Amino acid sequence: MSLLQYHALWIAIALSGIAVASAVITHRLRVRELRRLQAEQALDALAGYCEWVAAQRRAAVFQGEPPADRSALVRLCALQQAAFPQLCGATVAVLLVHARMLDFLWRQQALRVRDTDAWLESDHDARFLALWREHGAAVHQLADRLRERAGVPLADAQPEAVFPA
Numbered sequence: 001m002s003l004l005q006y007h008a009l010w011i012a013i014a015l016s017g018i019a020v021a022s023a024v025i026t027h028r029l030r031v032r033e034l035r036r037l038q039a040e041q042a043l044d045a046l047a048g049y050c051e052w053v054a055a056q057r058r059a060a061v062f063q064g065e066p067p068a069d070r071s072a073l074v075r076l077c078a079l080q081q082a083a084f085p086q087l088c089g090a091t092v093a094v095l096l097v098h099a100r101m102l103d104f105l106w107r108q109q110a111l112r113v114r115d116t117d118a119w120l121e122s123d124h125d126a127r128f129l130a131l132w133r134e135h136g137a138a139v140h141q142l143a144d145r146l147r148e149r150a151g152v153p154l155a156d157a158q159p160e161a162v163f164p165a
Contacts, residue, residue, distance in 0.1 A: 032151070038083040039150030045079060046143055048072030053101070053135060057128060062109040065102065073098065084149060090142040097135045104131060 001009075049072040056062060068074050073095075080091045104127065112119040 035083070036150045038079060039146045042076055042079040042084065042146050043143060043150070045072045045076035046139060046146070049076060050139060053132070056101075056105060057132065062105045064106075084146070087142065087145050087149075090138070090145050093138040094135070094142055097131065097138050101128075101131045101135060104128065 052066065052072060065071060065073075077091060077095070080087050108119065108122070108124050108128075111122060
């Protein structure tokens with residue numbers, strides 16, 4: 001083996017190593033960017049869901065949940081299951097509060113229709129606000145974990161963007 005062949009072999013090995021390292025780095029950057037985009041989509045869905053909850057407090061009459069094809073909560077759950085299965089516990093916490101909130105809203109609506117005086121005496125606003133606080137805690141926990149996945153520092157995060165007041 002001549003000296004030229006020897007150096008050419010080492011240059012070929014070095015270039016192959018650089019190509020492999022470049023491919024690995026590119027793959028990791030793509031995966032990180034995809035995760036960030038998925039987390040941002042999930043945060044957008046979470047924000048849309050929070051807006052729906054806030055609208056329920058302002059609404060005179062509870063209209064029920066939006067259809068599944070337009071539901072931000074359904075979109076959030078689909079994104080969580082597809083991209084972030086490790087966030088299942090935080091999502092379940094949001095869903096549990098959501099179920100209690102829906103039950104409360106339906107019961108209040110039925111009471112309002114059936115007996116307005118009993119509805120007025122039921123202290124519905126204070127009970128809704130208690131559920132609202134539970135909802136806020138569950139949403140903030142999920143949002144913080146999604147922000148971690150998206151690579152957004154928690155100090156830079158704006159909670160109002162996820163959970164409107």
